[in-house]
Amino acid sequence: xxxxxxxxxxxxxxxxxxxxxxxxxxxxxxxxxxxxxxxxxxxxxxxxxxxxxxxxxxxxxxxxxxxxxxxxxxxxxxxxxxxxxxxxxxxxxxxxxxxxxxxxxxxxxxxxxxxxxxxxxxxxxxxxxxxxxxxxxxxxxxxxxxxxxxxxxxxxxxxxxxxxxxxxxxxxxxxxxxxxxxxxxxxxxxxxxxxxxxxxxxxxxxxxxxxxxxxxxxxxxxxxxxxxxxxxxxxxxxxxxxxxxxxxxxxxxxxxxxxxxxxxxxxxxxxxxxxxxxxxxxxxxxxxxxxxxxxxxxxxxxxxxxxxxxxxxxxxxxxxxxxxxxxxxxxxxxxxxxxxxxxxxxxxxxxxxxxxxxxxxxxxxxxxxxxxxxxxxxxxxxxxxxxxxxxxxxxxxxxxxxxxxxxxxxxxxxxxxxxxxxxxxxxxxxxxxxxxxxxxxxxxxxxxxxxxxxxxxxxxxxxxxxxxxxxxxxxxxxxxxxxxxxxxxxxxxxxxxxxxxxxxxxxxxxxxxxxxxxxxxxxxxxxxxxxxxxxxxxxxxxxxxxxxxxxxxxxxxxxxxxxxxxxxxxxxxxxxxxxxxxxxxxxxxxxxxxxxxxxxxxxxxxxxxxxxxxxxxxxxxxxxxxxxxxxxxxxxxxxxxxxxxxxxxxxxxxxxxxxxxxxxxxxxxxxxxxxxxxxxxxxxxxxxxxxxxxxxxxxxxxxxxxxxxxxxxxxxxxxxxxxxxxxxxxxxxxxxxxxxxxxxxxxxxxxxxxxxxxxxxxxxxxxxxxxxxxxxxxxxxxxxxxxxxxxxxxxxxxxxxxxxxxxxxxxxxxxxxxxxxx
Amino acid sequence: xxxxxxxxxxxxxxxxxxxxxxxxxxxxxxxxxxxxxxxxxxxxxxxxxxxxxxxxxxxxxxxxxxxxxxxxxxxxxxxxxxxxxxxxxxxxxxxxxxxxxxxxxxxxxxxxxxxxxxxxxxx
Numbered sequence: 001x002x003x004x005x006x007x008x009x010x011x012x013x014x015x016x017x018x019x020x021x022x023x024x025x026x027x028x029x030x031x032x033x034x035x036x037x038x039x040x041x042x043x044x045x046x047x048x049x050x051x052x053x054x055x056x057x058x059x060x061x062x063x064x065x066x067x068x069x070x071x072x073x074x075x076x077x078x079x080x081x082x083x084x085x086x087x088x089x090x091x092x093x094x095x096x097x098x099x100x101x102x103x104x105x106x107x108x109x110x111x112x113x114x115x116x117x118x119x120x121x122x123x124x125x126x127x128x129x130x131x132x133x134x135x136x137x138x139x140x141x142x143x144x145x146x147x148x149x150x151x152x153x154x155x156x157x158x159x160x161x162x163x164x165x166x167x168x169x170x171x172x173x174x175x176x177x178x179x180x181x182x183x184x185x186x187x188x189x190x191x192x193x194x195x196x197x198x199x200x201x202x203x204x205x206x207x208x209x210x211x212x213x214x215x216x217x218x219x220x221x222x223x224x225x226x227x228x229x230x231x232x233x234x235x236x237x238x239x240x241x242x243x244x245x246x247x248x249x250x251x252x253x254x255x256x257x258x259x260x261x262x263x264x265x266x267x268x269x270x271x272x273x274x275x276x277x278x279x280x281x282x283x284x285x286x287x288x289x290x291x292x293x294x295x296x297x298x299x300x301x302x303x304x305x306x307x308x309x310x311x312x313x314x315x316x317x318x319x320x321x322x323x324x325x326x327x328x329x330x331x332x333x334x335x336x337x338x339x340x341x342x343x344x345x346x347x348x349x350x351x352x353x354x355x356x357x358x359x360x361x362x363x364x365x366x367x368x369x370x371x372x373x374x375x376x377x378x379x380x381x382x383x384x385x386x387x388x389x390x391x392x393x394x395x396x397x398x399x400x401x402x403x404x405x406x407x408x409x410x411x412x413x414x415x416x417x418x419x420x421x422x423x424x425x426x427x428x429x430x431x432x433x434x435x436x437x438x439x440x441x442x443x444x445x446x447x448x449x450x451x452x453x454x455x456x457x458x459x460x461x462x463x464x465x466x467x468x469x470x471x472x473x474x475x476x477x478x479x480x481x482x483x484x485x486x487x488x489x490x491x492x493x494x495x496x497x498x499x500x501x502x503x504x505x506x507x508x509x510x511x512x513x514x515x516x517x518x519x520x521x522x523x524x525x526x527x528x529x530x531x532x533x534x535x536x537x538x539x540x541x542x543x544x545x546x547x548x549x550x551x552x553x554x555x556x557x558x559x560x561x562x563x564x565x566x567x568x569x570x571x572x573x574x575x576x577x578x579x580x581x582x583x584x585x586x587x588x589x590x591x592x593x594x595x596x597x598x599x600x601x602x603x604x605x606x607x608x609x610x611x612x613x614x615x616x617x618x619x620x621x622x623x624x625x626x627x628x629x630x631x632x633x634x635x636x637x638x639x640x641x642x643x644x645x646x647x648x649x650x651x652x653x654x655x656x657x658x659x660x661x662x663x664x665x666x667x668x669x670x671x672x673x674x675x676x677x678x679x680x681x682x683x684x685x686x687x688x689x690x691x692x693x694x695x696x697x698x699x700x701x702x703x704x705x706x707x708x709x710x711x712x713x714x715x716x717x718x719x720x721x722x723x724x725x726x727x728x729x730x731x732x733x734x735x736x737x738x739x740x741x742x743x744x745x746x747x748x749x750x751x752x753x754x755x756x757x758x759x760x761x762x763x764x765x766x767x768x769x770x771x772x773x774x775x776x777x778x779x780x781x782x783x784x785x786x787x788x789x790x791x792x793x794x795x796x797x798x799x800x801x802x803x804x805x806x807x808x809x810x811x812x813x814x815x816x817x818x819x820x821x822x
Numbered sequence: 823x824x825x826x827x828x829x830x831x832x833x834x835x836x837x838x839x840x841x842x843x844x845x846x847x848x849x850x851x852x853x854x855x856x857x858x859x860x861x862x863x864x865x866x867x868x869x870x871x872x873x874x875x876x877x878x879x880x881x882x883x884x885x886x887x888x889x890x891x892x893x894x895x896x897x898x899x900x901x902x903x904x905x906x907x908x909x910x911x912x913x914x915x916x917x918x919x920x921x922x923x924x925x926x927x928x929x930x931x932x933x934x935x936x937x938x939x940x941x942x943x944x945x
Contacts, residue, residue: 102918653913670845673919675838687911690846708825709832709854716853716909720846723911754910795853795909796860796879 012038013197014235018525026521028052033518034525037238045245049511065198069160070645071114071615072152078166080109083143083677091667092154094614096641098656099649099681101671106679110671111619111649115205117151117162120178120190138173139166142677147176155614158183201231202611206602207619222572223561226601230533235526239519246515249508256505259498266491272484273303278495286506293499296492306484308430311423312477317470318416318443323463326413327456333406334452340399348396355389406452413455417447424473431476436469530561540604547639548596548632553579559601596629599636607640615645622652628741634658638665660686661732688728691721692811699803714803715794718810722791723754725814726761729821734764754792762821780816787813826865826933829858833926837919845916852908852922855929859902862933866890879906894935901928 015038022031029052036048048054070092077085081104088110090097101107116122139147147166154160160183164176180187187193227236260282267275274295281288281295301310359382361367366378375381420440428437443466446458538559545556555577562573574597575582599621606616618637622630634655640646648655659666670684685693695717698710705713727748734744750766751757759768762775776784787809790799799806833854836847863882867875870889874882883902886895904925908917 102916672845687846691911694846694850705836705850705854706828706832708828709836709857712829712853712857713850716850717846720849720911727911749912798857 012234013201014038014232014238014529017529018235018522021525021528027514027517029514030517030521033242033514034238034522037242037518037522038234045241049245049514065610065612066193066195067156067158068612068614069153069155069157071617071647072154073150074110074114074117075150075152076109076113076148078140078144078147079113079149080138080140081106081673081677082109082113082679083140084679086110086679086681088669088671088681090615090645090647092645094641094643094645096637096659096664096666097645097647098659098666098668099647099671100653100656100668100684101651101673103651105651105671105673106677107649107651107671108619109679111205111207111617113149113164114151114617115207116173117149117164118195118205119199119203120174122173139170140677157612198612200234202605202608202613203231204606204611204613204615205617205619206599206606206621220571222598226534226561226572227530230530230537230605232526232530232533235522235529239522239526242515242519242522246512246519249512249515252501252508253505253512256498256502259501263491263494263498266494270487270491272488273305274301274488275491277303282502286509287502289499289502289506292495292502296495296499301481301485305430306481308423308426309477309481309484311421312427313474313481315421315423315470315474315477317467317474318418318462320463320467323416323459323467326409326416327459327463330406330409330413330452330456330459333402333409334456337402337406340395340402348392348399352389352392352396355385355392359385359389410450410452410455413459414447416459417444419444424470427473427477431473434469434473434476436466436473439466439469534559534561536608537601537604540607541600544600544603544636545597547636548600548629549593554593556597556600557582593629596632599633603636603640607644614643615647616640618646618648620650620652621648622650622655630654630658630741631662634662634664641666656684657731661728661735687724688721688814691717691724692807692814695721695807695810696804699807708798710803711798711800712795714807715791715799718787718807719754719791719795721810721814722788723757725817726754726757729761729817730757730764733821737764758788762817776813776817779820780813783809784813784816826858826862829854829861830926830930830933833858837923837926848916848919848922849909849911852905852917852925855922855926856902856905856909859898859905859929859932862936863898866936890936894932897928897935898932901925901932905929 015035018034018038022034026034029049032048032052032054033045035054036044039045039054044054071090072092073090074088075085076082076088086106088099099107099110112122145168147170149162149164151162152160153162161181163179163181165179166176170176178188178190180193182193190196224236227233264279264282267279278292278295281291301307358377361370362377362382364382366376369375369377420437420443424437424440427434439462443458443462446455446462449455449458541559542556549555557575557577558573560573562571603616605611606613606618621633630652637646637648650656656666656668658664659668668684669681672680672682674680684690695714698704698717699714704710730748731744734747735741747760747766748757751760755769755772756766758772760766762768763771773785773788776788780787787806790806791810794806833851836851836854860879863886864875866889867873867882871885874885877885879902883895883899886898889895890898904921908922908925
């Protein structure tokens with residue numbers, strides 16, 4: 001049923017409260033994160049980030065709360081201060097039980113055992129700075145074998161027992177096995193018990209460790225503590241998990257930013273288009289990292305300038321030798337052509353035609369010349385003419401050839417006059433002072449020349465200048481390009497190394513955005529839940545504070561949890577009125593007041609209507625409380641005990657004293673520790689009654705402690721009964737009359753002997769010792785005086801006999817005095 | 823050693839008896855220890871300054887320095903004062919069991935000292 005990434009979220013009520021508040025309008029990746037944040041499973045948030053979804057168990061557990069229950073007993077063996085099995089039996093049902101005992105008597109061991117059985121942990125162990133020490137001391141020193149804890153419960157839950165068992169070799173307190181029996185059905189694990197929600201929401205145990213530190217802490221910590229008390233800690237942990245993941249991602253971004261700043265300052269001085277382009281690519285958001293990679297990867301310099309320099313390096317300039325030889329050829333062919341033109345060559349063709357026609361006219365027969373009419377065209381003439389014709393024809397061919405050769409040379413020369421290549425034209429922008437461009441243009445302009453000699457001069461002139469200029473340009477370009485790359489390559493390598501960091505930062509950026517949204521959402525949900533859970537508590541807190549504050553001038557106005565979870569703005573808003581003036585609570589309250597305030601804040605949750613725990617356990621709430629507060633606490637407890645089984649552990653006698661004095665109905669149990677960690681729980685009687693009872697018992701069975709000891713102890717008990725009576729009488733009268741607790745305590749401490757105590761008890765006057773015996777004689781007769789004197793003397797000298805009669809005498813004196821003072 | 827030994831043993835037994843652990847029984851034990859100390863002191867006076875055993879406790883403590891020397895007299899008066907305070911009903915809770923046990927040990931030491939110096943003058 002538990003889904004793959006679900007972790008243990010399905011048991012967490014805060015998880016379900018949050019899910020219930022999502023209305024579907026949220027981005028699915030955001031709500032997935034809110035859900036994943038509750039998982040304690042490693043990497044749950046990362047997976048939700050990657051997948052954009054989060055799978056969890058289908059529905060909230062149906063039976064969220066167990067049936068109501070009361071505490072019946074706590075049985076402990078071998079645990080902490082308790083050696084042989086000791087049992088704390090509690091009166092079942094609503095009512096107040098005070099468990100007293102001095103420090104180290106084993107009473108806290110019962111409270112810790114109960115907490116451990118119910119919650120699986122112990123706040124004192126987990127919170128205390130001395131945790132290690134306490135962890136080591138979980139096993140009893142005297143009797144550490146067969147360590148076990150059994151907590152009996154009853155009520156609607158049915159007769160039930162929670163049991164912890166430790167194997168004998170166990171070294172750690174959490175090495176126990178848990179089992180529970182619920183109305184006869186056995187449950188093998190806490191998980192199957194399904195009480196964790198109830199325990200975390202309504203944990204019915206409040207220890208001093210959870211309360212006392214509060215007041216010393218900063219407000220933000222008070223807030224945190226309240227959240228724990230309100231069962232909201234898993235919410236806080238969820239927010240922290242999101243924030244932790246976000247911070248990790250943000251640190252990736254910061255690392256990338258640092259790297260970027262580093263190479264940006266290196267790129268700035270580079271007059272290199274690649275640098276400019278990289279800067280542009282990382283200035284825009286999001287960074288164009290593909291462009292950056294293309295610019296930096298390998299040696300290829302695809303920037304126009306790089307291409308230009310590359311082309312210039314490979315520039316093919318006109319060859320000087322080719323130019324001069326072309327010029328030479330031109331001149332030669334020109335001379336030849338001029339030479340043929342200077343002969344008859346111009347008329348050779350016409351003469352050849354005339355001679356050919358004359359030979360045809362002659363036609364082999366002597367014929368008078370048709371031109372001059374004087375000569376005769378005979379055979380001699382014909383032979384001469386034939387050879388003349390051949391010569392003329394030869395001459396004409398030579399002239400034609402010379403002209404053709406000159407034309408060819410001109411054509412070749414023109415072909416050499418190439419136009420300047422594009423790179424040379426562009427180079428003018430890069431190297432404006434270079435002459436090549438200009439030379440080359442003028443060189444190419446020579447194509448318009450028609451005269452061969454002029455052309456030859458043109459070629460010769462440029463053969464001397466252009467190739468050399470081109471070569472200079474080429475080498476200039478080569479060194480420029482080398483310089484560019486020398487500056488560029490190290491920076492490019494750094495940028496390439498930065499790229500993976502940058503890519504993960506860009507990836508993180510998107511995640512951070514979703515995480516922030518999820519965080520904000522969860523904080524908001526948490527606020528709503530906090531307010532909702534805190535609202536009913538605020539009213540009760542004010543009520544309890546009113547009872548507890550007694551003579552304090554501090555009046556509590558409002559209590560509210562404000563601010564987010566993790567930020568410094570979170571605080572417990574406590575506004576108070578001191579003698580009618582508004583003020584800030586933590587500033588004006590004394591330690592004891594803060595302590596009472598903390599109790600006021602936490603008690604309401606323990607007695608919440610919906611809590612299945614109809615018992616409430618307070619471990620030492622009286623510490624550091626001033627006596628007025630103890631009286632107030634007694635009233636608060638009396639009130640809570642009307643609907644709840646309230647169990648208070650205290651090492652302090654003031655609470656039982658206040659309860660007796662104020663007539664509050666309560667069971668007072670005393671935890672007593674004997675040799676070898678033997679711990680017993682006995683009902684605590686009124687001390688006057690206790691002394692008399694023990695004195696009677698001993699007077700009838702002197703062999704219990706031996707006759708000599710009995711002779712001392714019985715009068716000692718009788719004197720104790722008188723002293724207890726006088727103390728209680730003085731305290732009740734003085735407090736009723738408005739004397740302060742502190743003064744009452746101081747006067748009682750000042751009484752040095754029984755007679756001074758009697759003076760206080762009878763007359764509220766320490767110095768009225770001389771009036772004691774006359775008063776007793778008046779109210780209790782001679783027998784009373786005898787009893788009083790016997791008690792005082794007997795405690796020193798012992799009574800020889802008639803122990804029982806003396807105890808009776810003492811009791812009669814007590815009755816007489818009580819009646820007289822009433 | 824008669825009475826003193828009986829009382830010391832009785833007080834020890836009371837502390838070890840799990841049935842006698844309540845506050846008032848711890849007071850009782852301190853009372854018995856104190857009685858043992860007073861008996862030993864009384865024997866001491868009989869041997870050294872007969873008659874002083876009838877004086878009240880504070881007077882006896884005051885005189886002891888002359889007869890038993892500074893160290894022993896302080897041991898005795900400290901134990902006596904502490905046990906007297908424990909034996910009275912001064913607080914709702916009884917004395918600390920460990921403190922009573924320690925006071926008992928101090929009484930044993932003081933008693934041994936008183937019996938040891940019984941025969942001769944302290945110098």
